[in-house]
Structures are given as structure tokens and as C-alpha cells.
Amino acid sequence: xxxxxxxxxxxxxxxxxxxxxxxxxxxxxxxTGLARAEAGATTTLELEAYxxxxxxxxxxxxxxxxxxxxxxxxxxLHRVGKIAPGxxxxxxATAARHRRAAFEACDYLMDYLKSRAPFWKKEHGPDGARxxxxxxxxxxxxxxxxxxx
Amino acid sequence: MARVLLFGRLAxxxxxxxxxxxxxxxxxxxxxxxxDDAALGEALAGPGVQVAxxxxxxxxxxxxxxxxxxxxxxxxxxx
Numbered sequence: 001x002x003x004x005x006x007x008x009x010x011x012x013x014x015x016x017x018x019x020x021x022x023x024x025x026x027x028x029x030x031x032t033g034l035a036r037a038e039a040g041a042t043t044t045l046e047l048e049a050y051x052x053x054x055x056x057x058x059x060x061x062x063x064x065x066x067x068x069x070x071x072x073x074x075x076x077l078h079r080v081g082k083i084a085p086g087x088x089x090x091x092x093a094t095a096a097r098h099r100r101a102a103f104e105a106c107d108y109l110m111d112y113l114k115s116r117a118p119f120w121k122k123e124h125g126p127d128g129a130r131x132x133x134x135x136x137x138x139x140x141x142x143x144x145x146x147x148x149x
Numbered sequence: 150m151a152r153v154l155l156f157g158r159l160a161x162x163x164x165x166x167x168x169x170x171x172x173x174x175x176x177x178x179x180x181x182x183x184x185d186d187a188a189l190g191e192a193l194a195g196p197g198v199q200v201a202x203x204x205x206x207x208x209x210x211x212x213x214x215x216x217x218x219x220x221x222x223x224x225x226x227x228x
Binding site for chain 1: 154204225
């Protein structure tokens with residue numbers, strides 16, 4: 001499942017749905033990203049996507065993860081539009097036969113979503129608005145997967 | 150005519166996100182946009198800005214005959 005939504009979501013409900021009816025999977029790992037207030041500097045996050053293009057790019061990332069980690073299934077939900085501090089921005093769940101693959105696939109998906117998925121993030125605060133671009137750390141994070149392959 | 154889409158900070162620089170533009174190639178389109186708005190021309194040539202033709206990433210230049218949509222994509226930042 002890959003979905004973009006402009007509505008708040010409940011990660012617990014998504015996890016319950018994702019786990020239902022899986023007698024052979026063995027391991028489910030999840031990651032939930034929350035919008036940070038940055039000590040009051042960010043009052044609203046705004047995420048822009050390119051409809052169609054963004055979904056397709058996430059689909060390619062997810063299929064690469066499915067093949068690499070032999071996933072039984074995955075779920076990716078990403079917010080777009082305006083997001084308040086503390087609200088979930090992204091939810092990733094992975095299902096595999098064993099825990100290592102589920103953990104690693106979740107980590108891999110988040111690294112790729114951070115710096116390769118077509119989203120543009122703007123932070124609004126009392127001092128105005130600024131566009132966020134990938135940090136050096138995000139680029140270093142994604143390179144780990146090349147070194148390990 | 151192609152539909153030109155600007156994303157992220159590029160739309161803020163230009164003050165628009167979508168416009169119909171007649172140009173023979175991506176390079177010609179960049180020249181036209183830069184003539185109309187020097188700040189946008191500079192932003193489009195900036196590091197990490199990618200171009201997609203009908204939702205496929207383009208490397209280098211290409212003619213725009215038969216292309217419906219040209220998108221300029223600044224560096225991406227999700228999650």
C-alpha cells in the first residue's frame with residue numbers, strides 16, 4: 001500500500017490493519033515520523049508532492065526494497081499539505097519472515113523517502129518560511145546502502 | 150504549447166506554479182523563462198534542479214514536440 005494523504009492519520013490503527021491476518025510473516029517493523037516544533041521555530045510544516053510522479057517514484061523505491069529484503073508486504077503513508085508539530089508525517093511498515101529483514105527494509109525505505117522521494121518541505125515559523133533541503137547526514141545515510149550491497 | 154510546472158522554492162521565486170509556454174526544446178524553454186525572469190533563470194540552473202518531461206526525469210536537453218508537461222524539480226526532501 002502506498003498512499004499520500006492531506007489528512008491526519010493514526011499510526012496505531014495503520015499498524016493494527018497491517019498486522020491483521022498474517023500467519024506466516026513472523027516480523028513486522030514500523031517507523032513513524034512526527035513533525036518537530038524546533039522549540040517554537042516551526043509552527044507549521046508544508047509538504048508538496050507532484051501527483052502521479054511522487055507516487056510512481058515511491059513505488060519504485062518500495063519495489064526495490066521488496067526485492068532486496070524479500071519483503072512479504074509493505075505500507076507507506078505520507079502526508080502532504082499543512083502539518084502541525086507533533087502530527088505524524090510518514091508511516092512505514094514492513095513485513096518479512098524474520099526481524100532483521102523487516103528492520104533493515106524499514107530503515108532503507110526511510111533513507112530513500114528522506115532524500116529521493118519527490119517531496120518539497122517548507123517550514124513556517126514566527127520568522128517567516130524556509131524550504132528544507134536534504135542535509136549532508138541524509139546523503140550519508142543513503143550511501144550506507146551502496147556500501148552494504 | 151507545454152504546461153510548465155514549478156515545485157518547491159522555484160514556485161516561490163517565480164511567483165507562479167503553472168504556465169503554458171511555447172518552446173522548441175528544454176534549453177529554449179530555460180532561455181525564455183530566464184529572459185522573462187532572471188532570478189527564476191538562475192534558480193532553474195541551480196545545483197540539484199532536475200527536469201521531468203511528462204513525469205520522466207530528463208538528462209541533458211530534449212525537443213519539446215509531443216511533450217505535454219515540463220516540471221522543474223528542486224532538491225527533494227520528504228519524511
